[in-house]
Each structure stands twice: as structure tokens, then as C-alpha cells.
Amino acid sequence: xxxxxxxxxxxxxxxxxxxxxxxxxxxxxxxxxxxxxxxxxxxxxxxxxxxxxxxxxxxxxxxxxxxxxxxxxxxxxxxxxxxxxxxxxxxxxxxxxxxxxxxxxxxxxxxxxxxxxxxxxxxxxxxxxxxxxxxxxxxxxxxxxxxxxxxxxxxxxxxxxxxxxxxxxxxxxxxxxxxxxxxxxxxxxxxxxxxxxxxxxxxxxxxxxxxxxxxxxxxxxxxxxxxxxxxxxxxxxxxxxxxxxxxxxxxxxxxxxxxxxxxxxxxxxxxxxxxxxxxxxxxxxxxxxx
Amino acid sequence: xxxxxxxxxxxxxxxxxxxxxxxxxxxxxxxxxxxxxxxxxxxxxxxxxxxxxxxxxxxxxxxxxxxxxxxxxxxxxxxxxxxxxxxxxxxxxxxxxxxxxxxxxxxxxxxxxxxxxxxxxxxxxxxxxxxxxxxxxxxxxxxxxxxxxxxxxxxxxxxxxxxxxxxxxxxxxxxxxxxxxxxxxxxxxxxxxxxxxxxxxxxxxxxxxxxxxxxxxxxxxxxxxxxxxxxxxxxxxxxxxxxxxxxxxxxxxxxxxxxxxxxxxxxxxxxxxxxxx
Numbered sequence: 001x002x003x004x005x006x007x008x009x010x011x012x013x014x015x016x017x018x019x020x021x022x023x024x025x026x027x028x029x030x031x032x033x034x035x036x037x038x039x040x041x042x043x044x045x046x047x048x049x050x051x052x053x054x055x056x057x058x059x060x061x062x063x064x065x066x067x068x069x070x071x072x073x074x075x076x077x078x079x080x081x082x083x084x085x086x087x088x089x090x091x092x093x094x095x096x097x098x099x100x101x102x103x104x105x106x107x108x109x110x111x112x113x114x115x116x117x118x119x120x121x122x123x124x125x126x127x128x129x130x131x132x133x134x135x136x137x138x139x140x141x142x143x144x145x146x147x148x149x150x151x152x153x154x155x156x157x158x159x160x161x162x163x164x165x166x167x168x169x170x171x172x173x174x175x176x177x178x179x180x181x182x183x184x185x186x187x188x189x190x191x192x193x194x195x196x197x198x199x200x201x202x203x204x205x206x207x208x209x210x211x212x213x214x215x216x217x218x219x220x221x222x223x224x225x226x227x228x229x230x231x232x233x234x235x236x237x238x239x240x241x242x243x244x245x246x247x248x249x250x251x252x253x254x255x256x257x258x259x260x261x262x263x264x265x266x267x268x269x270x271x272x273x274x275x276x277x278x279x280x281x282x283x284x285x286x287x288x289x290x
Numbered sequence: 291x292x293x294x295x296x297x298x299x300x301x302x303x304x305x306x307x308x309x310x311x312x313x314x315x316x317x318x319x320x321x322x323x324x325x326x327x328x329x330x331x332x333x334x335x336x337x338x339x340x341x342x343x344x345x346x347x348x349x350x351x352x353x354x355x356x357x358x359x360x361x362x363x364x365x366x367x368x369x370x371x372x373x374x375x376x377x378x379x380x381x382x383x384x385x386x387x388x389x390x391x392x393x394x395x396x397x398x399x400x401x402x403x404x405x406x407x408x409x410x411x412x413x414x415x416x417x418x419x420x421x422x423x424x425x426x427x428x429x430x431x432x433x434x435x436x437x438x439x440x441x442x443x444x445x446x447x448x449x450x451x452x453x454x455x456x457x458x459x460x461x462x463x464x465x466x467x468x469x470x471x472x473x474x475x476x477x478x479x480x481x482x483x484x485x486x487x488x489x490x491x492x493x494x495x496x497x498x499x500x501x502x503x504x505x506x507x508x509x510x511x512x513x514x515x516x517x518x519x520x521x522x523x524x525x526x527x528x529x530x531x532x533x534x535x536x537x538x539x540x541x542x543x544x545x546x547x548x549x550x551x552x553x554x555x556x557x558x559x560x561x562x563x564x565x566x567x
Contacts, residue, residue, distance in 0.1 A: 006391065008386070011381040011384060012385040014378050014382070015378040015381075015382035022435070026415035027407055029418070030411060033415060033418075091309075105313040107546070110545050112498065112499035113501055114517040114524075115320075118538055121524075123319065128332055220408070224410055226408075249410055250410065267411075269408075273406070
């Protein structure tokens with residue numbers, strides 16, 4: 001009994017109106033804003049056409065934010081995938097206490113970003129941090145490392161981000177692993193496949209579709225990640241070595257009060273994402289039954 | 291089918307221990323630091339367990355900062371966001387499942403597309419829109435923001451749950467004389483409860499954890515939520531690590547309680563998108 005008609009639309013309407021006013025309209029307004037010179041706090045504004053975009057094209061800070069953003073997102077996505085898949089395979093094994101371990105490992109993803117950042121700032125603290133203590137007492141480093149200085153700030157940011165987000169990959173992959181029919185493994189065993197061959201020829205093809213969607217989502221979210229990066233920039237003085245594109249858009253709007261320019265950075269980021277997602281679909285979608 | 295040799299058990303145990311050390315130990319360390327007096331926090335070499343456990347960090351947090359206000363604000367805003375999201379998403383998802391109307395699939399696809407908008411893209415115009423309506427620096431603005439961000443996954447997740455409920459059950463109730471509304475309340479909602487709970491939890495966690503919207507939309511100290519309050523505590527001139535770790539510990543306790551209670555629902559809902567982050 002799938003009823004025809006209006007009542008269904010009426011039930012969805014409130015949700016749609018809210019989404020339209022609070023997400024679709026702001027994105028449209030962002031496009032409009034990017035064509036104007038507008039102060040972030042005061043009402044004056046002037047139409048400038050594509051001037052903001054042309055400015056960005058010649059703006060070394062913008063290109064630097066793109067470079068830093070790519071280093072950050074590519075390396076964190078890669079590490080999250082490797083660690084997430086490995087951990088999922090591990091927690092798919094049966095052993096005593098497995099459910100507790102599964103629960104514990106998901107916590108980093110569930111806690112507020114600000115907590116993740118402050119607790120790693122404490123772990124990596126120059127004077128009293130546990131990491132430096134470990135490195136020095138094991139003789140890996142002769143003196144404590146300044147994790148928030150110019151040379152290591154990106155590494156620290158990557159560490160925090162991978163810690164915080166690999167459980168997403170873990171959970172997605174683990175859920176899929178549980179639905180792979182065991183007959184497939186039995187058949188492979190009969191054919192003489194060892195553990196590695198079973199992983200490559202049975203597990204990986206089955207994981208292809210979940211990995212496809214996980215990589216897509218994680219790429220979108222890491223490329224536009226603001227809070228982890230921003231909170232890592234607070235205090236330490238090496239802020240500009242992790243100034244990714246979302247942080248640059250924020251600075252333009254709320255530090256330089258150039259709302260139009262900030263919006264232009266956000267729009268460029270969005271267009272790059274759409275282009276990358278379209279290419280990604282074009283290249284890989286054919287291989288999956290999505 | 292556990293034909294593992296001793297060596298295999300050893301390797302397995304080692305791998306699990308390494309994973310736990312990476313994922314969970316930092317949280318444990320935060321908790322242990324929160325219970326240490328400052329003489330033990332600033333000691334070299336660091337000591338694992340507190341020798342003289344103390345609640346003085348928590349006492350300082352309550353006495354010297356507005357932590358209790360931030361906590362109260364977070365509870366109010368997150369609960370309101372959950373209620374508003376469910377009020378909009380449950381009927382919405384039901385409408386998208388049980389009724390056929392022109393453009394239904396287009397609507398569903400558009401909703402999924404809004405899932406792609408990152409907060410940083412929306413926040414600048416969102417802030418200006420809220421200021422125009424006189425809602426900047428209010429909790430209402432935060433509730434609306436969290437609801438807007440939860441709705442796409444809430445609609446999709448609930449839709450998959452409604453789709454899995456056999457329609458015969460509603461029809462049977464209605465043949466017995468129940469109105470459609472009563473059939474939904476007494477038959478459909480109880481069966482979709484795991485999905486509704488999972489949606490509520492994910493929305494709560496999203497609102498409870500958010501930093502960016504609260505940072506930009508709220509300027510008065512007495513309206514701030516926990517993530518912003520804690521970030522400001524950290525940015526204060528002298529960093530009181532014991533107090534900061536205590537604040538971190540108290541913030542994640544609700545998340546831990548809620549999460550361990552509903553973990554099984556959560557895994558069930560993961561296939562339909564999961565929470566953004």
C-alpha cells in the first residue's frame with residue numbers, strides 16, 4: 001500500500017524547508033557573496049564580478065593553502081585507510097574480549113575534536129609529554145622534539161587526524177567483512193589458496209564497494225576539515241605551516257573581514273571537490289556494482 | 291574453527307595490544323592526568339598511576355571557570371537539536387517511504403547531496419543569514435545549524451529502517467479499524483525504534499562535539515557550549531594541564547555512557563551513511 005499523493009509530500013515538507021533555508025540557500029548565497037567585496041561585519045558591499053577569483057589566482061597564500069591542504073588530506077586518507085582496514089581485519093578475528101576492544105577502538109571518532117586535540121597536545125608536550133619521554137628514553141631521539149614547531153607541526157596534525165578518524169574506516173570495513181559469505185573462503189581453501197591469496201582474491205574484491213564509498217566520503221571530509229586543523233594552529237607559532245584551504249577561508253572572513261574573499265576560497269574548494277568526485281566516479285565506478 | 295598455534299595467538303595478542311595502545315591509551319592517560327595533583331603532573335620521568343589521586347583539578351574547574359554553565363548549555367542545545375531533528379525526520383522519512391509522489395526520488399537524492407556541503411562552506415553565509423534574522427549569538431541558531439546538518443543522514447537512515455518494516459503490519463492494524471496515525475504510532479514506530487535511537491544518538495554526538503558553529507555563532511561567554519569553552523580555557527595565558535584534562539574527561543563521560551549503551555544500534559545504522567566528520 002504505497003499511497004499516492006500529497007500527504008507524503010506534506011510530511012517531508014518541513015524537513016525540506018529547513019534544509020533549503022539552512023543549507024541550500026547559504027551555499028547559493030556563498031556563490032553570490034564571492035562575486036562581491038563585502039566586509040564581514042558591516043552591511044556595505046559592492047559587486048566586483050570575478051575579481052575575488054582573479055585575486056586568488058595570483059595569491060601565493062592561496063596556492064600555498066592548496067599545497068598544504070593536499071599534503072594533509074592525501075596523507076591522512078592514506079594512513080586512515082591502511083590502519084582502518086588492518087584494524088578491521090584484526091577485529092574480525094575471534095578472540096576473548098573482542099566486543100570490548102571493538103567498542104574502545106571506536107572512541108576516538110566519538111569524542112569532541114577539541115578533546116582529541118588537547119589530549120594529543122599533552123601527549124606531545126615538549127617538556128612533560130609522554131611521547132618525548134618515550135623517544136628520549138628509548139634513545140630514538142637525543143633530546144625532546146618540539147612537535148609544534150615548524151618542522152613537526154604537520155606530522156603532529158596528521159597523527160591527531162589519523163587517530164581521530166581511522167575508526168570510521170574500521171567500522172565501515174568491519175560491517176562489510178561480517179557479510180562476506182564464509183563459503184567463499186571455504187571454496188578458496190579447497191582450491192589451495194593461502195591466507196594472502198584469500199585476502200587478495202576473496203576479501204579485497206568484496207570490500208571494493210565499501211572502500212569506494214569510504215574513500216569518497218573521507219576525501220570530502222578531510223579536504224574540508226576545519227576544526228582539527230584550526231585547533232592545532234592555536235598556540236605554538238607555526239600556524240602557517242598547517243594553513244589548509246578551509247583555515248584560509250576562515251582567516252579571510254573572520255580575521256581580515258573579507259567575507260567575499262572568504263566565500264570565494266570556499267567556493268573554489270567546493271568546485272575542486274565536485275570535479276575530483278566526478279573524476280573519481282568516472283574512473284572507478286564501472287568496476288563496482290554501486 | 292580456532293585452530294591457531296601458540297605463535298599465532300601471540301601475534302594476535304600483540305597486534306590487539308598495539309591497536310589498543312594507539313587508540314585507547316591516550317584517553318586513559320588523559321583520565322589519569324586529570325586525577326593527579328600538579329606536583330605529579332609536572333614530573334620527569336612521568337609516572338603512570340597517580341600516587342595521591344585527587345579531585346582538586348575538577349574542583350578548580352568548577353570553582354574558577356564557567357564549566358558548569360558551558361555544560362548546561364551543551365545539554366540544552368544538544369537535546370533540543372535531537373528533538374527538532376526527530377520531529378522533522380521521522381514524519382519526513384515515513385513520507386518518503388510509504389507515499390508515492392512526483393519527484394520523490396529527486397528529493398531523496400537532493401537530500402543526500404546536501405550531505406556533501408562541509409560546515410566551512412556553509413558557515414560564512416549561515417552566519418550572515420542568522421545575523422539578518424537577529425538570531426546570531428542565540429542557542430536557537432545553534433539548534434537550527436545542528437538540525438540542518440543531521441537531517442540528511444537522519445532522513446536516509448530512518449528511510450532504510452521504514453523500508454525494512456513489512457507494510458502488511460500497518461495494513462492489518464488499519465483493517466482492524468485503527469487510523470493510519472494510530473497504526474504508525476503503535477506498529478511502525480516501535481519497530482523502527484532502533485533506527486530512531488541511532489539517529490538520536492548520532493545527532494546528539496554531532497551537536498555535543500561541534501566546535502565550528504558554536505565558535506562563530508556564539509559570542510557571549512554565558513551562552514558558549516563545551517567545545518568552545520574548553521578551547522578558550524586552553525588558550526588562556528597559563529595552561530593548567532590538570533584542569534584541562536579534567537574538563538576533557540568530563541566532556542567525554544556522557545559520550546561514553548550513551549555510546550556504550552547503544553553501540554549495537556549504531557553498527558546497524560552505519561551502512562546507511564553514519565555520522566559526518
